[in-house]
Amino acid sequence: KINSERLWNTLHETCEWGAEHRYGEKPTDTGMARLALNDDDARVRRWFAAEVQKLGCSLSVDQMGNMFARQSGRLNSAAPMIAMGSHLDTQPRGGRYDGILGIMAALEVLRTMKESGFQTDYDVGVVNWTNEEGARFPKSMCSSGVWAGAIPIQQAWDLRDIHDPSVTLRSELERHGYLGGIACSSDPATGYPLGAHFELHIEQGPILPENNKSIGVVRGAQGYRWLTMTVHGRDAHTGTTPFSARQDPLLASSRMIAASHDIAKRHDALASTGIIRVPSNASTNTVSSQVTFTLDIRHPQDSVVHAVQDKCLNAFEAIALQDGKGVSFDWTLDTDSPAVKFDDNCVASIQAAADQLVGREKSMLMTSGAGHDTVYTSKHCPSAMIFVPCRDGVSHHPTEHCSPQDCALGTQALLEAVVHYDQF
Amino acid sequence: KINSERLWNTLHETCEWGAEHRYGEKPTDTGMARLALNDDDARVRRWFAAEVQKLGCSLSVDQMGNMFARQSGRLNSAAPMIAMGSHLDTQPRGGRYDGILGIMAALEVLRTMKESGFQTDYDVGVVNWTNEEGARFPKSMCSSGVWAGAIPIQQAWDLRDIHDPSVTLRSELERHGYLGGIACSSDPATGYPLGAHFELHIEQGPILPENNKSIGVVRGAQGYRWLTMTVHGRDAHTGTTPFSARQDPLLASSRMIAASHDIAKRHDALASTGIIRVPSNASTNTVSSQVTFTLDIRHPQDSVVHAVQDKCLNAFEAIALQDGKGVSFDWTLDTDSPAVKFDDNCVASIQAAADQLVGREKSMLMTSGAGHDTVYTSKHCPSAMIFVPCRDGVSHHPTEHCSPQDCALGTQALLEAVVHYDQF
Ligand SMILES: NC(=O)NCCC(=O)O
Numbered sequence A, B: 001k002i003n004s005e006r007l008w009n010t011l012h013e014t015c016e017w018g019a020e021h022r023y024g025e026k027p028t029d030t031g032m033a034r035l036a037l038n039d040d041d042a043r044v045r046r047w048f049a050a051e052v053q054k055l056g057c058s059l060s061v062d063q064m065g066n067m068f069a070r071q072s073g074r075l076n077s078a079a080p081m082i083a084m085g086s087h088l089d090t091q092p093r094g095g096r097y098d099g100i101l102g103i104m105a106a107l108e109v110l111r112t113m114k115e116s117g118f119q120t121d122y123d124v125g126v127v128n129w130t131n132e133e134g135a136r137f138p139k140s141m142c143s144s145g146v147w148a149g150a151i152p153i154q155q156a157w158d159l160r161d162i163h164d165p166s167v168t169l170r171s172e173l174e175r176h177g178y179l180g181g182i183a184c185s186s187d188p189a190t191g192y193p194l195g196a197h198f199e200l201h202i203e204q205g206p207i208l209p210e211n212n213k214s215i216g217v218v219r220g221a222q223g224y225r226w227l228t229m230t231v232h233g234r235d236a237h238t239g240t241t242p243f244s245a246r247q248d249p250l251l252a253s254s255r256m257i258a259a260s261h262d263i264a265k266r267h268d269a270l271a272s273t274g275i276i277r278v279p280s281n282a283s284t285n286t287v288s289s290q291v292t293f294t295l296d297i298r299h300p301q302d303s304v305v306h307a308v309q310d311k312c313l314n315a316f317e318a319i320a321l322q323d324g325k326g327v328s329f330d331w332t333l334d335t336d337s338p339a340v341k342f343d344d345n346c347v348a349s350i351q352a353a354a355d356q357l358v359g360r361e362k363s364m365l366m367t368s369g370a371g372h373d374t375v376y377t378s379k380h381c382p383s384a385m386i387f388v389p390c391r392d393g394v395s396h397h398p399t400e401h402c403s404p405q406d407c408a409l410g411t412q413a414l415l416e417a418v419v420h421y422d423q424f
């Protein structure tokens, strides 16, 4: 049985590195700004390295700075370890649980096993994946992506700090001594293969709390495609130009955003616009010449993602002709992340753990709405995830909160699932 | 009869001060960037002062730098002069005709009268209104507004250069020696009253060309109200947050913009959004926390402007509740410019000139879509405007164009209207 007080204290103690954005009176009432490979991230990495070595783990660092801590199993088998992975980096206005809980839970599992003298049959360990957030070096799940062969390492190394282009991800790895010697790969010959990957994470959404469940058994992640639309019109005076003579890209974009929502809703999918931009010299009495906006389409089935995209583009073509003299538009595909189905055996191990801890009524099978490192690991080893609720579904925000009880429950489930899978 | 070649050459020669944004091969194929009270505006002002003095005019400058050139009439009456006014400043990406044509035409009228030995009964003259565009010091029709008592002079003096807040309108008036001694007012005791105000301007819209007319007899200006809407929601992950749990201000704003257009259209009014902004840290996979957008509502009748505003706000309230958990919104009124009806006698003088020059079929009575200095002068002296077509209705753009024929025709109409009004 894990030590929930030790888990809670360790988590908040290590959040001293990077604490920001105070919102309340209590010492822990702050968010985090521990951006990947900044000085605080380097500090928590050094602390993590020392802790796992105290437990007798071996530690390997690969060429993306991913940290692999390994505890030998009873059988002294050469098989790749069963990993519990997540990330220690945060958003610039992030919270104390996203990623961090996953690592602290994994460490608590190792501490509990050591303390109680329990040994798994096969090797088990913890992975800290570098730059999961993509908030400082703009590519999310960047280093699990390189490990999985989905992102070329040179492209990842060359990512520039979004505020200081003179700094690259590689230059920061070098500065902190985290450019390891092992290839960032699942290849047994040169890299660091994993036998399985389990990740505990806060849900970051409202489904668990709304359904009054305490554990999410995550069987996959939905697919998503990110488009940037550019709508072209013509500047015109808002006072002197009749509607019939206009080519108004902001009116058209507005209709497109509303239409994309309505289409997605009819398909039980999601379509969201987070960014819209008019030229910086826009003015109240000028019809804009151009508008860009983003479109993020998601659904657990790729075929539905594609159908929603197609219907949106068809609707946009009709909208482009609808008002005045019409507008034109073009678009780019910025991200294409197909749906992922996690490993049945990993999911079964998590379900078994959940059944034992809370019973069927308090857990639910679900699909992750967001991408996670486990989405990439699942391409090269059996993988699955455990979700625990976070307050009001709020995440990527300083007030992000996961109760001590839910942190402990998720960590116990992680332990049971790993033990179950080890037996299996 | 005015000299159309002299008019054309003078206009383009003086556009050497401030020419920018070349778009073609011909020497005159550029736009203008002669922002109010910059060095080029000061140069063209000095040129204008010298030209009117050569014609024997007296020149007065008021405390807003408005320039009043006055030619004595035959009767040596003490009555205020009949003014032909417009402005020499331009937009930062403006054209060669907006405002400039009105001043050059007025000067050509004086030159023609002088050359042909023609004298009006009453004094006539030209007014160059300072900072009509409001592009550098952000208040349009700023100095005719002070003259009309609608804008306090201190507020106008304190306007700051939008790019360099250390510079004010008053400091630039002082630097160029254009802070005159006369009060900026229509008060006969301290200021510079006018007997009438005629303004020739390009239409800046497509109505004249689309109706194949060459002169617009402008009998008033439509009313307009500028609102800024702020829609409040809550940041949320686009992948993990179901529609039902969202408060999405960008979706709501999109529906509001589309609704405002549709409502205005049903009322034969205009409603336009030129600016929309999301926070600078917006991202593709985050529902924005807040959105602001502008709304510009226009109609020749104030009651319709108000009705459209009311219907929009009602519709916005329904939209705010429509999706997910709903959003809230608030708004500010930034500009309230009621509709203006010009003076019947001034309009009749312009109509008489148009009838004589092109006949009834080639002129049309119309309402100005945009605000002009004449909107303010009309509050304190009989006023009206003449519109001539500009190519494709394009204005506030480097390629803005008015043909030599239309420039000449408008100038001739200005001369005839002033003579007609003088007789009247
Ligand atoms: N967890 C997370 O925010 N991943 C980034 C990619 C996504 O938007 O799903």
Ligand SMILES: NC(=O)NCCC(=O)O
Pocket: A239, A285, B140, B369, B370, B371, B372
């Ligand atoms: N002519 C002009 O652009 N005036 C500014 C105010 C308006 O938008 O009507």
